[in-house]
Amino acid sequence: MNRDIYLSPIGELAIFSNGRALTKIELVNSNFAACRAKTTETECELCSDEITKAAIRQLAARRAKTTETEYEFCSDEITKEAIGLAARRAKTTETEYELCSDEITKEAIRQLAAYFDGKLKEFDLPVELCGKSFCLSVWENIKKIPYGKTITYGELAALSGSPKAYRSAGSCTGKNPIPIVVPCHRVVAHNGYGGFALGIETKKFLLKIEGVTL
Secondary structure, eight states, X not given: OEEEEEEETXXXXXXXXXXXSEEEEEEEXXXXXXXXXXXXXXXXXXXXXXXXXXXXXXXXXXXXXXXXXXXXXOSSHHHHHHHHHHHHHTTOXXXXXXXXXXXXXXXXXXXXXXXXXXXXXXXXXXXXXXXXXHHHHHHHHHHTSOTTOOEEHHHHHHHTTOTTOHHHHHHHHHTOSSTTTSOGGGEEBTTBOOOOTTOHHHHHHHHHHTTOOO
16 A cells, blocks of 8 residues: 655645555645634634645744744644644645655645646546445445535435435445545535535535535
8 A cells, every 4th residue: 555645735635545546535634623722613614724824924934943843842732733834844845746656646646736726626536445335336426526516415315326315325425535536525414514524624625615605
């Protein structure tokens, strides 16, 4: 199993491949985590972007004297997280994926970067999904949801052959091993956003990129 890290706008993503196809994407550290304790859920929707901006500003101002571990001594958790993010991002360039250990992860990171920049609407990556037959059906139908569109868990269940199994469809959606590429953030509740394995703030952020508000 090959693994590479991509420092994305939502946080550190671990990208896994078996050498033939993409097998898993995990959110290792969320950029939204630092704001949760000090903001309301509504405020948190905008918090990540502000932290990112703060990190970039602080990196520019402190580049000559900031070390990777300096932020451990910060008196404020928000400042600590911002400087920590800046220190990690100092290592990341637009061509970071050129150093990846695997061609699949390299291409995945390139396409993810384009997606977050609003330049890519459909991923073209080989994926391998393993699971129970119903979940495999659910994931295949999730892959068909167009950019900028959403469907409900009930609609997904119907597409997957079991109209009444909306809870099972939701469970399978939450177990999707390759989020974003297999766009489970486009599956929502009939009365709102619903859940998301990477966090509701991340789901809102991804849908906002695609021009969707609920």
